[in-house]
Amino acid sequence: MKSVLYKTFLLLICILIISCKKEKENLKPEENIKQESGFKVPIEYYKLDNGLKVILSQDKTSPTAIVAVYYNIGFRNEPRDRTGFAHLFEHMMFQGSKNLGKMEFIQLIQKNGGILNGSTRFDFTNYFEIIPSHKLETILWAEADRMKGLDITQDNLTNQQGVVKNEVKVNVLNQPYGGFPWLDMPQYANTNWYNAHNFYGDLKDLDAAKLEDVDLFFKTFYAPNNAAISVVGDFDMGKTKKWIQKYFGGIPSSKLPETPDISEPKQEEQKEFTKDDPLANKPAIAIAYHMPERNTPEYYAMGLLDQILVQGDNALLVQKLQNEKGVTSNVNGGINYLGNMFNYKGPMLWMYNFTYDNETSREDILSSIEEVMQNLNTEISQEKIDLAIIKMRSKLYDDLGGTFGLGRADLLCSFALFDDQPEKINNIEEEFKKITPEIMSKTIKEYLRNTNRTIITVNPLLANKENTKS
Known part of the structure; x- marks a missing residue:
């Protein structure tokens, strides 16, 4: 009997402790909870x-x-x-x-x-x-x-x-x-x-x-x-x-020249080009869109659209071109092919590219891409945005911690050079969380339009030569 009462007493104490703990947590300001759960780079x-x-x-x-x-x-x-x-x-x-x-x-x-x-x-x-x-x-x-x-x-x-x-x-x-x-x-x-x-x-x-x-x-x-x-x-x-x-400290500063105008005019017509490649054995295609200005809501929305369209096996263009149509096995893409979406300052392109079989027509590929892009707005929901943020966060934290912290050093120097604000490294995730389905729709309309698009197709001369021989 004593044993049962003792166990009951302990159980009540445990319930009371858990209840008090939850109540205490509920009393915390929301900002503090967010701050405690987020990773902060010391600077x-x-x-x-x-x-x-x-x-x-x-x-x-x-x-x-x-x-x-x-x-x-x-x-x-x-x-x-x-x-x-x-x-x-x-x-x-x-x-x-x-x-x-x-x-x-x-x-x-x-x-x-x-x-x-x-x-x-x-x-x-x-x-x-x-x-x-x-x-x-x-x-x-x-x-x-x-x-x-x-x-x-x-x-x-x-x-x-x-x-x-x-x-x-x-x-x-x-x-x-x-x-x-x-x-x-x-x-x-x-x-x-x-x-x-x-x-x-x-x-x-x-x-x-x-x-x-x-x-x-x-x-x-x-x-x-x-x-x-x-x-x-x-x-x-x-x-x-x-x-x-x-x-x-003793190294003298220099007189820097006037910063040149590196702005790009708004693109109003689609551009298409063909590049002959004497060494290529398969055709390839690359499609690029001019990016929104850095640090704007549309800029962060494009970062999430990059995740939704080309990053990972569940990306929409990967699903369509690789899994459904089977026209390629290597859709690659991103913002800033020479770095990432954070370590640049001037005009930039969002781009993706892939090779495809000689038997596949360019028109069929563009038709499949058009299908994805026309339906993109219907794919965007808060749930989709949240999943894109998770993918983005995973990649960001991999970069910050990888190679003994080299990614951290990169972003700290980039934000110091371009913005005089290296502490921006700690606000990246919050900026993405501000993006709503409405901002995404606006970004799609303004920046993922065909008149903002440039297409380059590789003409594989080596493949053409081999086909002529046969």
């Missing part, structure tokens, strides 16, 4: 006197640190008649500096157990190193050393001109579907030279680059007031601040 943001933007974000989960330096110069605003110059200069940054000879920067990172790389994008050129935490000061010194001054010589320039030209030949000219569609589409869909030129570089333009061009480019754009540095990972905040001031 400390400040600027040096010379204009360098500094973003520090601690993460003690791994004894590593990332140093990322982003310069506010990319493909768009490289000099006219010097196509590919921004990319050429990315290579020059590894050719030696005041205290580090040719290849010594790379060796310094690798011999200390780290990895490094650099890339040129539409609106920035970036360099990063992932190193053991105890080597952080060494890497900050090395990055500052090449920001202070490069070893700009004719030998280094000639050597890297050859390297870049060979890269163009290997990756574009001598590859089936080379440059399709990431290099081709901006040239066809855009009209402003800054957005529409061959940013990988015309071979004649690469040959025409002179030593004085390189020197002027470096002194103008590779300056602290045109750059942002982020440090992400396991580091001591106080020491890191002192090191950044010590090594970067």
Whole structure:
């Protein structure tokens, strides 16, 4: 009897505790609940006197640190008649500096157990190193050393001109579907030279680059007031601040040129082009639409439409073209083929592309696509939006945590360079949650219209030649 009463007493106590806990939770303000459930990137943001933007974000989960330096110069605003110059200069940054000879920067990172790389994008050129935490000061010194001054010589320039030209030949000219569609589409869909030129570089333009061009480019754009540095990972905040001031604080700023007009006029007619490819054995198609302006509700709506239309097995175009029609097995797409929808500043395209069998007609494919796009508005519901947000969040968190936090460093530098607000990284998910079915419908009508569309079709000359032989 005592045992039964004792168990009953314990049960009542448990029920009371649970009840009190629920009641307490119900008393919490809604904002606090949201704040507690959301992941927040820790950020400390400040600027040096010379204009360098500094973003520090601690993460003690791994004894590593990332140093990322982003310069506010990319493909768009490289000099006219010097196509590919921004990319050429990315290579020059590894050719030696005041205290580090040719290849010594790379060796310094690798011999200390780290990895490094650099890339040129539409609106920035970036360099990063992932190193053991105890080597952080060494890497900050090395990055500052090449920001202070490069070893700009004719030998280094000639050597890297050859390297870049060979890269163009290997990756574009001598590859089936080379440059399709990431290099081709901006040239066809855009009209402003800054957005529409061959940013990988015309071979004649690469040959025409002179030593004085390189020197002027470096002194103008590779300056602290045109750059942002982020440090992400396991580091001591106080020491890191002192090191950044010590090594970067004395580098003089530059007089930056007037920002060119990179705006794109509104597209009012559909554009269609055919690209003959002597190395392709299957036809391919790419379709692109001009994006809404960054940070607008329509911009975030297009991010969700990207998820609904092309991202994942349940995407509408994937379902139609791969699963139902079977015309292709590789629908690829997204916003900004050279990055993601957050790390660019100027005009951008939402695009998707795929190859298809020679027996399939282009008209049948376009008809299937048209069916999806015409029915798109009826597919949009709050439930569909919520599912798209889940997919977007999953990809975002993968990027932020992947490669020891390199995605975090990327967004912090991008938001600092473009918006002077690296803290925007913590508001991304909330911006998507503001999107309603009405905003989605408005975006579909304004931006996913055929008159805002550019279509490129690859004509496979290799396949045509083989068919002629047979």
